[in-house]
Amino acid sequence: MKITVIGTGYVGLVTGACLAEQGNHVFCLDLNQEKIDILNAGGVPIYEPGLKEIIERNLAYGRLIFSTDVSAAVAYGDIQFIAVGTPPSEDGSADLSYVLEAARQIGRHMNRFKVVVNKSTVPVGTADKVTEVIAQELLNRSLPSENFSVISNPEFLKEGAAIEDFMRPDRIVIGSQANAAGFAAKEMMRQLYAPFNRHHERTYYMDVRSAELTKYAANAMLATRISFMNEIANLADVLGADIESVRQGIGSDTRIGYSFLYAGTGYGGSCFPKDVSALAKIAEHHGQELKLIKAVEEVNEYQKNILVKKIINRYGKDLAGKTFCLWGLAFKPNTDDMREAPSRVVIRNLLMRGAQIKAHDPVAMHEARLAINGDMSDCTELLEDLSFHEDPLDAAQGADALLIMTEWKSFRSPDFHTLKQALAAPVIFDGRNIYDPQLIIDQGFEYEGIGRKAFQEPSYLPELFILKNQIMNQASQIVSDAASGGLIQH
Structure with missing residues (x-):
């Protein structure tokens, strides 16, 4: 045709x-x-x-x-x-x-x-x-x-x-x-x-009209799942729960499933932000209020700042003199799309607080430069504190912490020993939960994810093992005594 x-x-x-x-x-x-x-x-x-x-x-x-x-x-x-x-x-x-x-x-x-x-x-x-x-x-x-x-x-x-x-x-x-x-x-x-x-x-x-609405409804549903999981992840942080365990627990329900249940720093890109907002406006134009959809937008805007909040809790509001390495600029892996990327919000907020940023992305750095230059048009002098690096380890050199903003596969299994040597301090803020917290802690890093926590053995476990050994020893002695007394035969 x-x-x-x-x-x-x-x-x-x-x-x-x-x-x-x-x-x-x-x-x-x-x-x-x-x-x-x-x-x-x-x-x-x-x-x-x-x-x-x-x-x-x-x-x-x-x-x-x-x-x-x-x-x-x-x-x-x-x-x-x-x-x-x-x-x-x-x-x-x-x-x-x-x-x-x-x-x-x-x-x-x-x-x-x-x-x-x-x-x-x-x-x-x-x-x-x-x-x-x-x-x-x-x-x-x-x-x-x-x-x-x-x-x-x-x-x-x-x-x-x-x-x-x-x-x-x-x-x-x-x-x-x-x-x-x-x-x-x-x-x-x-x-x-x-x-x-x-x-x-x-x-x-x-x-x-049904076809036109189907597109908006599909994107709004997916965005809702993301914002829902981000809210639960923030609650998990407060309660000391692990969002990955929660995700597996609820995702196993076939009525829910696992897709789009990953907590992180919010959604971006060309579709979800634009379409969720447009759907709310369509409803408003026809005299309807989509309260859930508006809440999805509010949660997402809050979530884009969640890493900044964690950084402030760790270092204070004034970040002058601090350098942060940022891995990942695109809103998701396998694209150079910077539209509504959470990294843009994080970069602007950290620069505004006096921090220096060393950024790396496998494919999106050209688009990132253009987008961030536009974001910082009201304070271009701060762009001097932002640099882009082709090598992720070069970006990490001398940084006070590593921030993960995009879940590129190349970030999933770095040489942690070399990474630790490159950083001025072994601190990781994992905005996409790509690392296992216990693994990172065992490597000697301080780890902060989104609703994640490392598994720690309960304090009573050593006593439990001692009690187990005592019971096993007593059982062995009973069997031995019974055998020597002729009560049982081998």
């Missing part, structure tokens, strides 16, 4: 590359000439494992086109994916200006039946607005206004695992309009996604 993808951001690029990998011919449109030049040269402007190889392969096969030519893009694809950004407005609602402009360009240039697919995360009712915009453009050109149909096909991609998620999806959600054009569009989408349903049907067909 011939496909057009409008927007070569995270969602658009993964969508276009993966559809080309299935044998479709895909035209990817973006108005950023610099980005298009990078893509045509075989480069990738974002970090996503496996994406570069797919793009290179399909460019070579001639199944991928990258261009800034709007009219050519609209003319090319029978299916037009809108995959542009929907950044949060000042009030937290989704900004639809890019989506509606894409729809406007489709209406201005289309010359035959088109299926227009909203791939961007958009508020409920956006399909109606896209329909209105395209219909008005067709009317302006004196063309039939029913010669297209709008589909809602939300993405469910995890950054760092997007290729796997697209190629082997848990579900494919298709929201279509209940008219003749909608039925034709639904059938075209069925054909497009047929290769993903060979083993079993993964597609859920529904009305457009």
